[in-house]
Amino acid sequence: xxxxRPITDYSRLSINTATTRGKWTLSQAIDGYARAGxxxxxxxxxxxxxxxxxxxxxxxxxxELTVTGVCRGGMFPWKDEAGRxxxxxxxxRAIEEAATLDAACLVLVVGGLPEGSKDxxxxxxxxxxxINTLLPEARxxxxxxxxxxxxxxxxxxxxxxxxxxxxxxxxxxAGEGIGVALDVYHIWWxxxxxxxxxxxxxxxxxxxxxxDWLVPTRDLLMDRGMMGDGIIDIPLLxxxxxxxxxxxxxxxxxxSELDWWKRDPEEVLEICKERSLTAV
Amino acid sequence: xxxxRPITDYSRLSINTATTRGKWTLSQAIDGYARAGxxxxxxxxxxxxxxxxxxxxxxxxxxELTVTGVCRGGMFPWKDEAGRxxxxxxxxRAIEEAATLDAACLVLVVGGLPEGSKDxxxxxxxxxxxINTLLPEARxxxxxxxxxxxxxxxxxxxxxxxxxxxxxxxxxxAGEGIGVALDVYHIWWxxxxxxxxxxxxxxxxxxxxxxDWLVPTRDLLMDRGMMGDGIIDIPLLxxxxxxxxxxxxxxxxxxSELDWWKRDPEEVLEICKERSLTAV
Numbered sequence: 001x002x003x004x005r006p007i008t009d010y011s012r013l014s015i016n017t018a019t020t021r022g023k024w025t026l027s028q029a030i031d032g033y034a035r036a037g038x039x040x041x042x043x044x045x046x047x048x049x050x051x052x053x054x055x056x057x058x059x060x061x062x063x064e065l066t067v068t069g070v071c072r073g074g075m076f077p078w079k080d081e082a083g084r085x086x087x088x089x090x091x092x093r094a095i096e097e098a099a100t101l102d103a104a105c106l107v108l109v110v111g112g113l114p115e116g117s118k119d120x121x122x123x124x125x126x127x128x129x130x131i132n133t134l135l136p137e138a139r140x141x142x143x144x145x146x147x148x149x150x151x152x153x154x155x156x157x158x159x160x161x162x163x164x165x166x167x168x169x170x171x172x173x174a175g176e177g178i179g180v181a182l183d184v185y186h187i188w189w190x191x192x193x194x195x196x197x198x199x200x201x202x203x204x205x206x207x208x209x210x211x212d213w214l215v216p217t218r219d220l221l222m223d224r225g226m227m228g229d230g231i232i233d234i235p236l237l238x239x240x241x242x243x244x245x246x247x248x249x250x251x252x253x254x255x256s257e258l259d260w261w262k263r264d265p266e267e268v269l270e271i272c273k274e275r276s277l278t279a280v
Numbered sequence: 281x282x283x284x285r286p287i288t289d290y291s292r293l294s295i296n297t298a299t300t301r302g303k304w305t306l307s308q309a310i311d312g313y314a315r316a317g318x319x320x321x322x323x324x325x326x327x328x329x330x331x332x333x334x335x336x337x338x339x340x341x342x343x344e345l346t347v348t349g350v351c352r353g354g355m356f357p358w359k360d361e362a363g364r365x366x367x368x369x370x371x372x373r374a375i376e377e378a379a380t381l382d383a384a385c386l387v388l389v390v391g392g393l394p395e396g397s398k399d400x401x402x403x404x405x406x407x408x409x410x411i412n413t414l415l416p417e418a419r420x421x422x423x424x425x426x427x428x429x430x431x432x433x434x435x436x437x438x439x440x441x442x443x444x445x446x447x448x449x450x451x452x453x454a455g456e457g458i459g460v461a462l463d464v465y466h467i468w469w470x471x472x473x474x475x476x477x478x479x480x481x482x483x484x485x486x487x488x489x490x491x492d493w494l495v496p497t498r499d500l501l502m503d504r505g506m507m508g509d510g511i512i513d514i515p516l517l518x519x520x521x522x523x524x525x526x527x528x529x530x531x532x533x534x535x536s537e538l539d540w541w542k543r544d545p546e547e548v549l550e551i552c553k554e555r556s557l558t559a560v
Contacts, residue, residue: 118513124471153433155469156495156511166471189435191404191446215436217500231436233398 004239004280007250013276014040014068016209016253017047020268022261026051027059029265034063036269040249042069042107042207048097057100067103068249069146069181069207070094075111076130077123077160083114091134098143104248105146105206106138107181112157123160131174139177146181146206147171153220163187164196171204179204182241183253185211185224188232194240202245210234210280211254222257226271228279238280250280284519284560287530293556294320294348296489296533297327300548302541306331307339309545314343316549320529322349322387322487328377337380347383348529349426349461349487350374354388356410357403357440359395371414378423384528385426385486386418387461392437403440411454419457426461426486427451433500443467444476451484459484462521463533465491465504468512474520482525490514490560491534502537506551508559518560530560 017029026047033041048056073094078084098106110127138145147167150159161167167180212230217223252272254260260268297309306327313321328336353374358364378386390407418425427447430439441447447460492510497503532552534540
């Protein structure tokens, strides 16, 4: 039985700004997380744009927060040539932002089927083509790309890479500089999870995201749970990534219009901190 | 490129009674499907109980409908010994009903985590233990058991077997008399789908269920789409099961409180028939 290591402080706790976006801008989040004694932050690009990249970089540096990821690059499959070029441009900006923020990785949500398409294999091929185009630029910028396999319920419209196995197959073909961002919400159900985490190995385990799967889940996107409120054995999964050498942060990412986004972010952070000691 | 065979009539079309349960009892469904010239029916057990098993068997026989499955056995993982015994009893009744109705298979929705549990591996073990107990009884009754891998979004509360690969692993260990029921809704996203369907082979492909995945999907359970209204390439998937020798029915199963259950079942059947020629 693999046991996750004891957690005794918040030095490896990171908050993805999605968790507090119901109430806080990025600027407020940076201040709030630092004030709460949390070690890391993972900002979303729309919030970076709103604050301004240089301002965000300066504020995060001054707050001494580690940037555990930038969310997100990807959305690769295109409908037409104009779409393909716009997608590449957008991803190039994402790489630049991740470099400027000295992020541990650029999280890739790879995208689903192009509008009007039922060609899943075609979408998979577009994902790999785009990664092959962008990866050398990411390497040159010193940015690690992290494919985040999303839950299969997002295969059509958000990400057509839905298992750690598929993500690692892509990494194997792409070469150096790319790995995976693992979110317990997306992968907890997978019978191959432990063996695929072992296959990833320390070098390719670039991020570990936490939240919980609620029963019932009332909405496909906006009803993620706080760690401990659902049915995911998070310590077991953390033990598996640590077994493979992962020593990075535990990043809380909770999409929850139905609950957590309505609450006072100070309260949300206190509960994240408490649960990071008792349920992770 | 595998091409599905042309469909020119309704002889291989079956309707799962879930599709019309918003308006019709089993008795009404039997009459309605026969009147519409549809070849098969797959009844749910609560509706069989309401009509009475002997009455249902007689009416289906007289309507000359093929029973393409009985929904459903399973829900195996138990919380305590009383729960285990009740689960076995219920599954024994399901086997008897499937035998009485001369069903092509008893569909197994294997169940999720027991209440209060986070032990996914434990639930998997319970599923196999229950199958090992019940399979000899099913064989003796002449009933083929069909594991239906459900979409991973149901792993916690409905079925902890979520891929064709996992279902076939269980079949391999269990031996003769058990196979899979494949529903395009649950498995369309899986990169291993074609290879796992080949692995299943004709003998273990016991049912082929159709509907569609809508974008957006507004509810985890009650927003399945009519064939052709979503993003699943159903002819491609049908080609794959036929490539493995499947010659059985195409069973329409649409859970849709949000749309189809509100409509006149006569209209629903006409659309099922039309789409069975154009979108399957």
